[in-house]
Amino acid sequence: MSEVPQLELRGVAKSYEGGRVRALRGVDLVVARGESLAIVGPSGSGKSTLLAVLGTLERPDAGEVLLAGRSVWSAGSDLAAVRALELGFVFQLYNLVPVLSARENVELALHGRVAARAERRRRALDWLERLGLGDRAEARASVLSGGERQRVALARALVNDPPLLLADEPTGALDRASGxxxxxxxxxxxxERGKTLVLVTHDPAVAEACDRRARLVDGAFA
Ligand SMILES: Nc1ncnc2c1ncn2[C@@H]1O[C@H](COP(=O)(O)OP(=O)(O)O)[C@@H](O)[C@H]1O
Ligand SMILES: [Mg+2]
Structure with missing residues (x-):
């Protein structure tokens, strides 16, 4: 008996503009727990759409998305709980709130999950320190460098300890060494923590560092 995969796509299709743009055309994918997978492929091939579908941000027109064996779009599925408990996102544009500090940005991920303010603060600072940003915790996001912002976004994705991390070009805005x-x-x-990682990248060195690579072309794996 094999373990339930961390995520699985079965025949996933997604179109935009009333079907004129077929972003995904029947994609199957299985990612095991603890595996890292790099999605590569030319611009417009559907990589971001695939991540959005994996992250339950887009609902597929057809097919099934299973996270830890549960079909996320079937009746009775609690999408809010799935997003809060299963997923951590690291997106290209960081999506930080510029007027909030690094720490407050990380704490946002804990609102509604951790009631005690002091505990939210402790967890946020803990992750910022682990990622080498302890001394920048009280700086506003708007004054942080690109690399620092990317780390804050990573801390925010990790502070809930989600089993699945999704990242769209996580190193895209960084210089080579920071990346x-x-x-x-x-x-x-x-x-170390048995996470599953799915990332999109254009950088061959990043793709090579993952356990496995899958190439999207015109909305299907090549
Ligand atoms: N919200 C949207 N509305 C209309 N078309 C979209 C939308 N998002 C993506 N597309 C189209 O779907 C295709 C795949 O896009 P995308 O998933 O962003 O590819 P990639 O990330 O590989 O560059 C492209 O043709 C793109 O223009
Ligand atoms: Mg993209």
Whole structure:
């Protein structure tokens, strides 16, 4: 008996503009727990759409999305709970709130989940320290460098300790050294804490560092 995969797609299709743009055309995918997978492929091939579908941000037109064996779009599924408990997102544009501090940005992920303010603060600071940002915790997001913002976004994705991490070009805005450093941190987390990582990348070195690569072309795996 094999273990239930962390995630599975079965025949997932997604179109935009009333069907004129077929972003995904029947995609099957299985990712085991503890595995890291790099999604590669040309611009417009459906990579971001695939991540959005994996992250339950887009509902597929056809097919099934299973997280830890549960079909997320079937009747009775609690999407809010799935998002809060199963998923951590690291997106290209960081999505930080510029007027809030690094710490407050990380704490946002804990609102509604951790009632005690002091506990939210402790957890946020803990992750910022682990990612080498302890001394920047009280700086506003708007004054942080690109690399620092990316780390804050990573801390925010990790503070809930989700089993599945989704990242769209996590190193895309970083110089090569910062990108390699961030990737090393992500891979260490995957290894030490048994996380599953699915990332989209254009960087062959990033793709090579993952356990497995899958190439999307015109909305299907090549
Ligand atoms: N919200 C949207 N509305 C209309 N078309 C979209 C939308 N999102 C993506 N697309 C189209 O779907 C296709 C796949 O896009 P995307 O998933 O962003 O590819 P990639 O991330 O590989 O560049 C492209 O043709 C893109 O223009
Ligand atoms: Mg994209």
């Amino acid at each position: 390699q450093h961030l990737l090393a941190e992500l891979r260490q987390l995957v290894r």
